[in-house]
Amino acid sequence: xxxxxxxxxxxxTLCISQQLxxxxxxxxxxxxxxxxxxxxxxxxxxxxxxxxxANAKTGTALAQKISEMPAVTQVIREADIQAQATGNRTVxxxxxxxxxxxxxxxxxxxxxxTTMHGRPVQYLLNGxxxxxxxxxxxxxxxxxxxxIERVEVLSxxxxxxxAGAAGGLINIVTKSTAGYGLTRQTRLGINxxxxxxxxxxxxxxxxxxxxGGERVYGNLDVDYETTGGKFDxxxxxxxPDANQTDNQDTDSISVNANLGFDVSxxxxxxxxxxxxxxQQDTDYGVDYGDNLSVLLAGAKPSLRAIxxxxxxxxxxxxxxxxxxxxxxxxxxxxxxSLTSYYRNEKARFYPSGKSFTSQAKDAWIANGLTDPxxxxxxxxxxxxxxxxxADIDVMGLRAAMQTETDMLGKNTLFSYGADFEREExxxxxxxxxxxxxxxxxxxxxxxxGLSYNGGPKTTIDKWGAFVNADVDMSDKxxxxxxxxxxxxxxxxxxxxxxxxxxxxxxxxDPRIKGTADAYGIDYQAGNVExxxxxxxxxxxxxxxxxxxxxxDQVFANFSQGFTTADVQRALRDVRAGYVxxxxxxxxxxxxxxxxxxxxxxxxxxxxxxxxxxxSDKTVRFxxxxxxxxxxxxxxxxxxxxxxxxDLNKDWQFxxxxxxxxxxxxxxxxxxxxxAVRLTPLKGxxxxxxxxxxxxxxxLQALAVGGSDKAFEDQQxxxxxxxxxxxxxxxxxxxxxxxxxxxRMGYGVYNILNKDYQxxxxxxxxxxxxxxxxxxxxxxxxxxxxx
Numbered sequence: 001x002x003x004x005x006x007x008x009x010x011x012x013t014l015c016i017s018q019q020l021x022x023x024x025x026x027x028x029x030x031x032x033x034x035x036x037x038x039x040x041x042x043x044x045x046x047x048x049x050x051x052x053x054a055n056a057k058t059g060t061a062l063a064q065k066i067s068e069m070p071a072v073t074q075v076i077r078e079a080d081i082q083a084q085a086t087g088n089r090t091v092x093x094x095x096x097x098x099x100x101x102x103x104x105x106x107x108x109x110x111x112x113x114t115t116m117h118g119r120p121v122q123y124l125l126n127g128x129x130x131x132x133x134x135x136x137x138x139x140x141x142x143x144x145x146x147x148i149e150r151v152e153v154l155s156x157x158x159x160x161x162x163a164g165a166a167g168g169l170i171n172i173v174t175k176s177t178a179g180y181g182l183t184r185q186t187r188l189g190i191n192x193x194x195x196x197x198x199x200x201x202x203x204x205x206x207x208x209x210x211x212g213g214e215r216v217y218g219n220l221d222v223d224y225e226t227t228g229g230k231f232d233x234x235x236x237x238x239x240p241d242a243n244q245t246d247n248q249d250t251d252s253i254s255v256n257a258n259l260g261f262d263v264s265x266x267x268x269x270x271x272x273x274x275x276x277x278x279q280q281d282t283d284y285g286v287d288y289g290d291n292l293s294v295l296l297a298g299a300k301p302s303l304r305a306i307x308x309x310x311x312x313x314x315x316x317x318x319x320x321x322x323x324x325x326x327x328x329x330x331x332x333x334x335x336x337s338l339t340s341y342y343r344n345e346k347a348r349f350y351p352s353g354k355s356f357t358s359q360a361k362d363a364w365i366a367n368g369l370t371d372p373x374x375x376x377x378x379x380x381x382x383x384x385x386x387x388x389x390a391d392i393d394v395m396g397l398r399a400a401m402q403t404e405t406d407m408l409g410k411n412t413l414f415s416y417g418a419d420f421e422r423e424e425x426x427x428x429x430x431x432x433x434x435x436x437x438x439x440x441x442x443x444x445x446x447x448x449g450l451s452y453n454g455g456p457k458t459t460i461d462k463w464g465a466f467v468n469a470d471v472d473m474s475d476k477x478x479x480x481x482x483x484x485x486x487x488x489x490x491x492x493x494x495x496x497x498x499x500x501x502x503x504x505x506x507x508x509d510p511r512i513k514g515t516a517d518a519y520g521i522d523y524q525a526g527n528v529e530x531x532x533x534x535x536x537x538x539x540x541x542x543x544x545x546x547x548x549x550x551x552d553q554v555f556a557n558f559s560q561g562f563t564t565a566d567v568q569r570a571l572r573d574v575r576a577g578y579v580x581x582x583x584x585x586x587x588x589x590x591x592x593x594x595x596x597x598x599x600x601x602x603x604x605x606x607x608x609x610x611x612x613x614x615s616d617k618t619v620r621f622x623x624x625x626x627x628x629x630x631x632x633x634x635x636x637x638x639x640x641x642x643x644x645x646d647l648n649k650d651w652q653f654x655x656x657x658x659x660x661x662x663x664x665x666x667x668x669x670x671x672x673x674x675a676v677r678l679t680p681l682k683g684x685x686x687x688x689x690x691x692x693x694x695x696x697x698x699l700q701a702l703a704v705g706g707s708d709k710a711f712e713d714q715q716x717x718x719x720x721x722x723x724x725x726x727x728x729x730x731x732x733x734x735x736x737x738x739x740x741x742x743r744m745g746y747g748v749y750n751i752l753n754k755d756y757q758x759x760x761x762x763x764x765x766x767x768x769x770x771x772x773x774x775x776x777x778x779x780x781x782x783x784x785x786x
Contacts, residue, residue, distance in 0.1 A: 074099060074153040078175070083698070085145040086734060086747040087191040087779020088202050088227050088247075091172070092140035097702060100640045100656035101155050102170075103679040104704060105140075106760035107773050109278075109317065110244035112137035113676045113760055116155050117611050118636035118662045119167030119561070119590060126174055126258075126272050128321045128341040133460045133490075134392055134425035134568050136347050141247070142276045142319040144223040144254035146187055146206050149175045155594075155611075166561040166590045174256040174274065175208065177217040183210040185785045187223070193231040194753060194776035202227040204781070218259040226251045229284065229305070233755040233775035237305040242286045242352045243765045245315045252278035266330040273322040280316065285309030286768065288353065288442035294768065295353045295442075301768050310444045311351060313387060313430070319345045335402040343394040351387040351432050351445035384502055385437045386429040387445065388454055396421035407471070415482075416467040423462075425568055427454030429498060452501050455572035456492035456528065456580075460564070463487050468541070476547040487536040488587055490567050492528075492580050500525040500576050526576020533582040537562045537589060552599040561590035565619050565629045586629070590615045603646040610639040618664040618673075635670075636662030636678065655685035666717050674710035674722035675763045681705030681727075694738035703729035704759060723763045728756035742784030749777045 076098050084094040092105040092114065102121070103114040114137075115121065123130040123139035130139040155168035177183070189204035206223035227250050230238045240246060258272040284305040293299035323341035400417035431450035468482030504525035543557035564587045571580065578584075596609030618634040638661055644654035660678045663670035686700040706727030714720035734747035753776045761771045 073155075074151075076151040076153065078149050081145055081148050081151065082745070082783075083734065083736060086189065086745040086781045087749065087777060088204075088225070089145065089747070089749075089779070090141055090247075091143060091145050091148070094145055095140065095151065095170070097684060097700065098151075099153055099170075100642055100658040100682070100684070101168075101638075101660070101679065102153075104682065104702070104759055106244075107758040107771075108241045108244050108246045108760065109141045110137040110241075110760070111140045112244065113764060114140070115677060115679060116167040117592070117613060117638065118660055118673065118678045119613065120563070121167045122165035122169050124169060124171040125274060125321055126323060127171065127339065128323045128343055129394060129396070129421070130172075130319075130321075130343070132392070132394055132421075132423045132425075133564050134390075134423065134458065134566055136317075136345060136390055136392070137244070138317055138319070138345070138347060141278075141317070142345075143172060143174070143256070143274065144206065144221075144225065144252075144276075146204075146223055147174050147221040147254060147256040149173050166563050166588070174258070174272070175219060175221060176258055177210040177212045177219045177260070180212045183212070183785070184208060185783065187781065187783050189225075189779065189781040191777060191779040193228075193235075193774070194233075194778075195231070195235050197229070197231060197235075199229040199237065200231055200777075215262040216260070219257065221254075221256040223254045224252070225254075229282075230774045232772040233750075233753045235775070237284065238771055238774070239286055239301075239303050239305045239768075240282065240284060240309075240350055241769070241771065242350050243769050245280070245317075245347075245350045247278065248280070248284070249282035250278050250280045252276070267326070267328045270325045270327075271322070272325075273320070275318075275320045277318045278316060280314045282311070282314070283307060283309055285311070285443040286352075290441070292353065292438060292442060301770075303768075303771055306443060308443050310440075312446045313348060313351075315348050315350050317345075317347045319343070331401070333403070337398075337400045337402075339398045341394075341396050343392075345390075345392045347390050349388040351385060351437075353385045353437065353442060385432040385434060385445065386452065387432060387447075388427060388429050390425070390427040390454070392423065392425040394421065394423045407469075411472040413470045414467070415470070416465075418463070418465040420463040421461070423460045424458070426457040427568060427572075428452070429454050450505075452498045453495040453572075454498065455568040455570075456495040456530075458493075458568045459491045460567065461487075461489045477544070478546075479542075479544040481542045482540070484539045484541075485536065486539055486562050487534070488562070488564055489532070489534040490564065490585065491532050492530060492567065492571065494527055494530045496525050496527055497574055497576060497578075498572065500527075528571065528574060528576060528578045528580065531580020531585075533567075533580065533585045535564075535582060535587045537587070549599075551601065552597065554597050555595070557592075557594045559592050561592060563588055563590075570629060586617065586631070588615050588617045588619070588629070604643065605645075606641070606643040608639070608641040610637075612637040619677075630664070632665045634662065634664045634673070636660065636673070650690050652688045652690075653686070655683065657681075657683045669716065671717055671720075672710040672713040672722075674714065674720075675707075675725050675759050676721075680707065680725060680759060692738065694736055694743055697733065697735035699731065699733055701729060701731050703727070725759065725762055726757070728754060730754050730756070742782055745779075745781040745783070747779040749779070750774065751776060 080098060081094055084097060090105065092111050095102055096104045101116045106112065106114070121131070125143065130142065150173050152171040152173065153168065185208040187204065187206035191202045193200035202225065204223065204225045206221065208219070208221045210219040211217060227247050229248050230246070232238055238248070240248065253276070255275040258270060260268060260270040262268055284307055287302045287304045287306050288294045289299045289301060294301045321341065321343040323339060326338045328336045396419065398417065398419040400415065403414045405412050405414065429452040431448045431452065433446045433448040436444050436446050464484055464486040466482060466484040468480065470478070470480045472478055539560040539562055541557070541559040543555065543559070545553060545555040547553050567585060570585070571578070590613055592611065592613040594609055594611045596607065598607040612635070614633065614635045616631070616633060618630050618632055638659045640656065640658040642654070642656040644652065646652050658679060659681050662673040662678055664673060681704070683703045684701065686698055688696055688698040690696045704727050706725045708724040710722040711724040714722040730750045731752055732747065732749045733751055735745070737744045737746070750773070756773050757770060758773050761769055761773070
């Protein structure tokens with residue numbers, strides 16, 4: 001049997017090979033041998049050796065032992081992912097359990113605030129970037145977990161990949177063809193809330209078809225899922241997420257396809273494509289209180305879901321990607337990889353009502369309205385209801401060469417190449433009829449034909465060139481060093497800031513004409529003219545690993561990151577007349593340091609690492625929900641550890657702990673960063689019993705520590721938005737049962753029916769976002785290969 005994997009699609013695999021080269025040995029585990037069925041081993045992230053091959057016939061190595069990389073790296077296998085996927089679990093839920101340093105899942109469709117080492121993560125799908133300068137934070141909700149073959153995790157900034165990976169890289173690799181002839185898999189699933197409410201029922205059906213021939217091979221996965229409503233620990237239906245949208249009452253389809261062709265024994269061509277589409281259709285709305293008191297009078301929301309909603313344009317999220325790879329493992333004695341890719345993402349959010357905030361107040365004052373009573377009256381009476389839509393297009397090219405040579409008697413792998421990416425994004429707010437919204441107490445939303453800019457239409461070009469050397473200094477000592485040149489250029493179109501548009505409309509309203517006349521205001525909306533920024537930087541990385549004993553390895557790594565803030569989002573709320581140029585829209589440079597140890601003692605494996613990173617700027621979410629890039633120092637540090645132990649052939653135990661802390665400087669004082677930026681103290685633990693081959697039961701826990709430190713510290717920063725964080729712990733029971741035909745998976749999540757709020761719902765936006773997490777939920781699945 002032969003297994004084919006289009007591994008050239010994985011840019012992270014290429015990144016790994018650039019950071020490490022070591023001669024293969026008998027203990028290497030080839031990617032060709034990756035398990036495609038659920039194993040009885042404990043489903044936890046591994047640090048095993050892996051050899052990635054560009055061509056199954058020639059065995060040309062693109063990457064060697066990942067476990068020897070001088071960085072914190074994980075490879076999460078298909079069996080581990082499938083064990084966690086029963087029920088309506090998202091990729092974000094699964095990775096939060098398996099990746100120690102990654103933030104916990106939000107419980108909504110958004111992965112906003114899900115960081116590693118206090119920095120943003122660059123998500124990839126088969127090497128194609130899922131996240132860019134403009135992120136809708138939907139990266140972990142755009143593929144069905146049943147279609148994933150493995151997940152590659154590289155934490156910490158990496159200069160060798162380029163901009164956007166300040167916190168690390170997470171590459172999601174989809175399934176590919178395994179074996180000769182025709183292969184098939186059928187998947188069925190059902191999930192429900194604790195009380196089996198009919199509104200909570202969800203269903204899943206999926207089908208895979210694969211074909212492996214002598215030279216042509218391909219794979220197709222299609223998964224359809226419908227989700228019901230979510231219910232809290234008290235059995236009450238949870239309100240819709242008015243800020244980021246959720247996946248209640250949603251139908252989604254996920255498609256993964258790839259087609260490969262062996263041009264010759266050394267040349268391969270592979271085409272991969274993915275498509276994801278989720279459409280919400282809900283009859284439940286947000287409770288804004290009597291007479292919209294939550295919006296108009298600052299009343300506390302009930303957070304109940306109210307039946308009878310009628311949203312004309314329901315939320316949706318679509319994402320498609322395609323990439324074409326050509327690989328020649330014997331190009332004048334080197335390995336050549338050429339990749340081109342394209343990605344499109346569109347999303348529509350839930351309609352939401354907002355009252356005017358400080359942006360409107362500043363504009364009124366600038367136009368002559370200074371009477372405090374009039375300002376208070378206008379701010380309290382002014383409400384706007386909008387629905388946001390975003391559209392992002394990304395295309396890129398990457399060329400890389402790898403040359404194996406002997407340099408001064410040392411086995412050396414040179415990796416070098418160049419890449420280019422263009423990202424175009426725009427966001428629009430569509431006005432909703434205010435009379436209809438008010439008359440229905442916020443339940444009915446109808447488009448009123450007005451539209452507003454959600455920031456400028458933005459084009460960002462990124463290009464870079466790199467060279468890296470991986471050297472075996474001895475049979476125990478490996479080192480890696482590289483340099484990269486990175487250029488970032490952003491062009492923004494002329495636009496009218498949303499508050500300028502709203503104010504012009506407001507003062508044109510005859511109902512408040514008397515106020516405008518009384519203060520001599522004839523308001524004309526102002527513009528922000530088209531602008532351009534350009535920055536470049538030379539980045540370095542240096543790492544080393546040493547095999548102290550057969551069972552102990554130490555590693556150290558330094559790397560630099562370089563990225564821009566979300567330009568379009570940051571400019572959304574600026575005042576008219578703002579000038580977009582390289583001086584006031586600056587990138588963020590990060591220095592990252594890591595030190596760690598990994599080892600085994602009998603049936604116990606463990607890994608411990610510490611990290612420190614700093615930057616000359618900080619990005620924050622203000623109390624008015626605007627994004628600011630503040631020119632001040634920032635430092636983040638922490639440690640993480642993981643351990644697994646096989647008590648015997650039946651019992652396995654394990655767990656992880658991740659601690660992250662950081663501060664930014666304000667008026668000479670260091671103030672704590674909040675949980676929007678930093679993953680709170682997070683621990684996981686599990687115990688698993690294996691009944692027989694492919695049958696097991698697992699008890700697992702996830703705990704998050706609480707803290708008021710950032711909230712207390714940021715009282716000294718009037719623009720800060722930190723919230724106190726309450727810790728919590730949840731427990732799940734899940735497992736696999738091998739049947740005469742196929743296998744069954746089961747999961748009971750939050751088995752203690754814990755009443756809590758996720759970190760995201762505790763710390764971001766306002767009172768309407770303080771939504772409870774789901775209570776106990778059940779999932780059951782059936783999978784058959786034939």
